[in-house]
Amino acid sequence: MNVVIGSDGMFCPPIELKDPLMAPYGNDTTTEEILDGIDLTGRRFVVTGASSGLGAESTRALAAHGAFVTMLARSPEKNEAAAAAVRESVPDARLELGTVDLADLSSIRAFADRYRRDHDAIDVLMNNAGVMACPFGHTADGFEMQFGTNHLGHFLLTGLLVPAILAGTEPRIVNLSSAAHSISDVDLDDPNFETTEYDPWGSYGRSKTANVLFTRELARRLGPEGVLSFAVHPGGIMTNLGRHLDEELINQMMERSKARAEAAGNAAGEFRFKSVEAGAASQVWAATAPELVDHNGAYLGDCQLGVEGADPGGNGFVSYILDDDKARRLWTLSEQLVGQTLDL
Numbered sequence: 001m002n003v004v005i006g007s008d009g010m011f012c013p014p015i016e017l018k019d020p021l022m023a024p025y026g027n028d029t030t031t032e033e034i035l036d037g038i039d040l041t042g043r044r045f046v047v048t049g050a051s052s053g054l055g056a057e058s059t060r061a062l063a064a065h066g067a068f069v070t071m072l073a074r075s076p077e078k079n080e081a082a083a084a085a086v087r088e089s090v091p092d093a094r095l096e097l098g099t100v101d102l103a104d105l106s107s108i109r110a111f112a113d114r115y116r117r118d119h120d121a122i123d124v125l126m127n128n129a130g131v132m133a134c135p136f137g138h139t140a141d142g143f144e145m146q147f148g149t150n151h152l153g154h155f156l157l158t159g160l161l162v163p164a165i166l167a168g169t170e171p172r173i174v175n176l177s178s179a180a181h182s183i184s185d186v187d188l189d190d191p192n193f194e195t196t197e198y199d200p201w202g203s204y205g206r207s208k209t210a211n212v213l214f215t216r217e218l219a220r221r222l223g224p225e226g227v228l229s230f231a232v233h234p235g236g237i238m239t240n241l242g243r244h245l246d247e248e249l250i251n252q253m254m255e256r257s258k259a260r261a262e263a264a265g266n267a268a269g270e271f272r273f274k275s276v277e278a279g280a281a282s283q284v285w286a287a288t289a290p291e292l293v294d295h296n297g298a299y300l301g302d303c304q305l306g307v308e309g310a311d312p313g314g315n316g317f318v319s320y321i322l323d324d325d326k327a328r329r330l331w332t333l334s335e336q337l338v339g340q341t342l343d344l
């Protein structure tokens with residue numbers, strides 16, 4: 001059965017591939033097609049990892065439609081360069097730049113304090129930053145780098161910004177996950193690879209599963225307050241994300257991608273990169289689409305609702321991301337690790 005993640009822990013009814021919601025868009029839909037005819041004037045977006053790749057393209061597309069975008073990056077220089085590139089194509093872009101290192105809890109706390117001092121509200125928080133398949137390493141606070149950056153950093157940032165999100169208009173939280181969630185479930189007993197042998201892809205997979213479980217728990221907790229949360233697989237896009245990949249890791253990625261496509265009945269099974277404009281389309285869709293209002297907590301891919309058991313390279317997902325008990329336990333563990341109870 002195809003199951004779509006719904007709000008408040010309930011599953012939405014099965015959705016067939018021909019559902020009208022899924023019909024208009026596909027894997028080559030671009031940000032411009034998503035935003036065609038949409039005026040975002042007055043909407044306030046915060047985008048992490050805005051200095052590169054999908055975050056930079058999301059910023060450009062949103063700004064081109066009138067949005068006010070706070071671009072967050074750990075490198076002010078890269079952020080300035082990315083903002084300059086956005087302004088080249090959108091001269092009247094309404095941008096603000098902020099510095100935050102998601103691998104450092106003190107940096108996140110300092111940014112959140114600054115943000116709350118200067119702003120009352122956020123309409124959309126797009127948790128887009130990420131690291132992939134890096135060598136074994138630790139964040140400033142001693143967490144394994146991928147779990148620490150991709151999940152825990154965004155967990156704390158989101159929690160600290162929730163008061164502003166609750167003050168937003170029709171607010172949303174968009175968390176970038178990945179088809180790589182299908183590589184591994186989270187390990188709540190050894191989240192930092194203290195006893196498990198480190199594997200760069202396994203760690204990335206865990207962190208991207210954590211992004212979805214976090215989304216589900218956000219949907220459960222904040223849905224009743226009017227906040228929508230979505231998890232997104234953007235597709236495969238050539239960006240700086242691949243900076244740590246050597247030949248062996250690339251071969252592993254290609255073999256896994258082919259195997260999971262075949263397992264899901266996608267016989268062609270070939271890997272096709274998207275343009276960055278098509279890659280950022282799903283997260284921009286998640287951030288803006290009115291047709292998603294009844295799908296709080298959903299996993300999205302190729303600008304469509306997720307489908308259990310379908311190819312994760314498209315909009316398919318693996319069943320363990322539906323584990324609400326694990327989502328709750330991940331939340332509790334995350335609070336313990338960041339040393340802060342999030343009051344929501």
Ligand SMILES: NC(=O)c1ccc[n+]([C@@H]2O[C@H](COP(=O)([O-])OP(=O)(O)OC[C@H]3O[C@@H](n4cnc5c(N)ncnc54)[C@H](OP(=O)(O)O)[C@@H]3O)[C@@H](O)[C@H]2O)c1
Pocket residue numbers: 048049050051052053054055073074075078100101102103104127128129130131132149176177178179233234235236237238239240241242
């Ligand atoms: N590209 C794909 O094929 C693909 C597929 C599935 C999922 N995704 C997801 O999409 C998201 C965006 O990836 P992308 O392809 O656009 O990659 P990217 O071009 O490498 O951009 C990642 C962004 O995250 C930032 N970042 C990394 N570590 C950070 C930290 N500690 N603190 C703050 N910012 C940090 C990077 O800053 P620096 O430039 O300073 O490192 C950069 O701005 C990621 O979450 C990724 O997992 C991408």
